[in-house]
Amino acid sequence: MRVGKSKRGRGILAVAVTGIGILFLCAVERQESKITSESALGSPRLVSIEELPDLGDICVSQPTTRSSSMIAALQDNNLFSAFQEKRVYASSQEGGQAGDVTRLPVRTIRDTYPIYSSVAVDPLRDEVVLQDTNLFGIKVFNRLENTPADAEAAKPKRVIQGPKTLNEYNNGLYIDPTTGNIHSVAMDTADSMIVFPGGANGDIAPIRKLNTPHRNFATAANEEKGEIYITIQYPPKVMVYRKDANGNDKPIRVLEGEHTKLYDTHGIVLDVKKNLMFVGTWGNASDYKVAGTGKFYPPSINVYPLDASGDTPPLRVIQGSRTQLDWAGGMSLDPDNGNLYVANDVGNSILVFRETDQGNVAPSRVIKGNKTGLSHPAGISVDLKNKEVWVSNMGNSSATCYSLTANGNAAPSRTIRSAPLGRTSVKFGKPQAVAYDSKREQYLVPN
């Protein structure tokens, strides 16, 4: 069988267009009518199993129909795209060339607004920096920005975004308090930590790019020792590098092993004065080297010595039903008052623990409720200078700010909003697969 590619004349008379248009509008109506009737009958079901006849070369040499392509064009609101197609036939095994189908997609699902995974405050510039993990950008706002209710979205002061930035699925965030350098953990498709100079703007290349293991997530730094920490979700570990590490530089030390109780590692925060490292886990566990070792543990916050390495067990573990931990993301610390702030994503809350907490302990304070503006809070940053805590909300393209002493159903003191008020995010995060629910006519999309 062949691949046929008959060329169409480019000049189409208006009369012909009108006539064809009438024809395919009829076809659309028939097609929609057919679909409606099929839908009314329910989803397709298996009614019998019969052996497929030996079809040999089964490809069908029917050309792409004009009506079908024009339906697609109509659905895409682009009438003339249908005329740009080539007539194609299926290839055969002997033909050596595939029959290309080049019609445009009929529908696209995506989120055109930012999805904010992490937040940090730049004390040098009095700015709030937000990681947009949807559009792969870093958006920088004035710290005192407070988006009015009637505004569609706040305008950032600067946006670091574009192919030169190498920033993809960006999550973990650290701002150097001296230089303002922005450290961005680029996850998944990037597997790196990239660094931009303070004040960076536009589509610029990072000044450093440290290649990290797959499934990196969060970061924190020990400025006194010039070290930067990066959590790896799985196989779970905490990598510690020189702060200026670059390229394929090796870590100074690594915390990993069965005694660490690191299971699906997430947020991290350091208390340099007390020599402590706090690491959040989600409890999904297995040793990839051994079959059948999978287990689910309750989520936890594990506390280690600051310089822990190897298979070091935690000093303490905060874990249990009273903790309310539910896919906790970022963590931040007020060392002066010994308070540990946790962005509790699916719990739609901010949990505040004492640094000294241990076991199945309830948080000392919980910010939660319909006045808070919280919606899948994933990132958190304590601003010690201004006695505030900032939260990035993945669920509504916003960042909300609270007093460090806020509690309960507290309204934010300010909100930076990058989508219309009330909008809910699609919350895509690398949708690698899709399944079709034929009963409900729905798409199932995992992140």
Add this chain to the structure above:
Amino acid sequence: MNTPQIAVFARLAKENTVPVRALEGQRTMISRTMHSLAYDSVHDEIVVNSPLAQAILMFRGDANGEEPPLRVIQGPRTQIQGTDYDGNDKMAFDDVHGEIIIPVAGNKVLVFSRDANGDVEPIRVLSGPDTQIRGSVRGHALVGVDPINNLLIVGSTGGQGGGRDEGEGGRGGGRGRGALVIFDRTANGNAKPKAVIQGPHTALGGVATIQTYPPKGWIIAGSAGGSIGAWSIHDSGDAPPRWRIPVQQITGVAPSGVALDPVHKELIIASGGRNVLLTFYWPEIFD
């Protein structure tokens, strides 16, 4: 990927359409790296891997919020084993025979009954040198099933990582090494394949899912250059796809997962690289 979820969208959803529901949270036991999932249309259930915990989860078809799975397959008897890079992230579901098929580390394919729960042994294990199954360097083979024509299709890769045989649309080597290895559906042990589609003209690679359309005998899989190809179940050797949608060429977006909607004659593409879902009208493979 920052936070896992299984978001559910109406078929006609478009840009910025909000999901109708989402599965998420600690009690769901889902984790990141869910690179395969399936809808069981016979029993109205969702089947998905929990890739970091060497588990398979089954939920009600309309599960929502922080809902726990109905059943969990996990434990030493299961033989489920991931890799450092992929976890155990691949799976296919046979809703005619009620079987879950998962490739695991060590170039094995395990088959479980959908009724299984807890620490259970697989009902079949396909593995051995005669199978010609090759996972990627740090991942697994891919699997698809044609329950009507009784075929098991294994995407034997050999690429560098991520379970793919990265062709032009991928990031690594392995081009031309990929193969679609076709077995009897119930093949067990060190079984030989019925046919192997392999060679430079096949241009296999780039997508982590294999789908089938049994009424027409199609195998839908990734093709080089960010394309989706359709091969016949009767193909063998160095066979190019009979049909191809050059997704990346058309849209600028590389596909990573695919699903079929035969009623509406549509191909659904997930792009893990660019946070987008695309739906193509593709009557050629359904008519």
